[in-house]
């Protein structure tokens with residue numbers, strides 16, 4: 079089978095790896111840089127504990143978490159998945175999906191569904207994260223996810239592509255797909271901006287937020303509801319922060335060499351699409367102010383860099399994974415939480431396209447709901 083994967087983000091690289099491993103003759107087409115799209119501007123928390131809006135969505139993300147853990151073990155010396163644990167507490171402004179203010183319903187549901195999570199008190203938080211000002215903590219306690227963590231998206235995508243090239247002969251073409259080639263109601267390849275065409279038996283569109291621009295035909299576009307995300311990165315500091323923290327003030331986590339990555343949902347909601355990705359951006363300064371309230375030891379640290387990204391979100395907020403109902407041999411993967419799901423989507427798409435199996439976790443997330 080000859081396959082084309084459009085886009086070398088965390089998702090496209092996972093598919094390219096697994097499909098090549100399964101014996102398909104795969105060409106990955108990337109317009110810019112492997113892992114350089116939304117996957118490089120992500121909080122990248124690999125989790126299912128924030129995905130409680132439906133059981134099916136939780137299970138899809140949970141499959142993603144488990145798949146990443148297996149995959150990291152498959153690669154000796156893998157360096158992209160960090161799992162020191164994540165602490166989450168609520169308070170005014172807490173707005174995680176399914177997270178009710180003022181109680182621990184969420185914890186009970188997670189335990190029932192088999193997700194590693196426990197309640198911790200102020201003293202335990204002080205031991206886990208000594209730099210946190212305990213007056214910013216919820217005296218009723220926090221939820222600790224001892225097995226959670228995050229993924230370095232570009233490192234992961236690069237490792238998948240390199241391994242697929244070396245081990246299974248993946249071909250990588252740098253160029254921008256501008257059109258799907260179709261014949262008799264089926265995708266037969268892609269056309270690139272330089273006029274070149276590549277033919278294949280199946281085309282998988284994993285170009286994320288750019289998915290509609292790549293198809294060049296309004297009939298095959300997916301309705302999207304993109305939102306803006308801003309992430310600020312501090313300079314390297316001497317903080318002892320080790321875990322991910324999801325707090326009412328700010329979400330933060332280590333980003334290597336003493337840098338801290340910062341973001342907040344309520345701030346993102348105020349941002350226009352042309353938000354400037356510069357350290358002086360008031361949103362970035364607000365994040366810095368909040369993290370300094372959370373950890374006063376950070377006084378004097380400044381924002382070194384800011385990145386913005388547009389989230390690849392289908393119109394109803396849920397993932398879109400599967401064959402396109404209006405065009406044979408054309409498969410689409412557009413989703414938020416794509417970092418969490420990437421490894422599983424790689425396995426699942428390979429099962430569906432190469433092995434002809436239907437993946438039950440994808441069942442609720444087919445594109446047919448939009449067409």
Ligand SMILES: Cc1cc2nc3c(=O)[nH]c(=O)nc-3n(C[C@H](O)[C@H](O)[C@H](O)COP(=O)(O)OP(=O)(O)OC[C@H]3O[C@@H](n4cnc5c(N)ncnc54)[C@H](O)[C@@H]3O)c2cc1C
Pocket residue numbers: 084085086087088089090107108109110111112113114115116117118119120121122123124125231253254255256284285286287288289291292306307308309341387388389390411412413414415416417418419
């Ligand atoms: C602020 C923020 C926080 C987030 N936090 C989390 C989180 O905590 N956990 C989580 O799981 N997810 C999170 N996400 C979502 C997650 O980052 C995305 O779902 C994921 O990165 C999408 O990966 P992708 O491979 O689909 O897309 P991308 O990484 O964008 O990859 C698409 C690739 O396609 C290429 N491309 C585009 N158009 C073309 C074309 N025409 N031809 C060829 N190539 C093309 C691009 O260059 C790019 O490399 C967050 C996102 C944001 C913005």
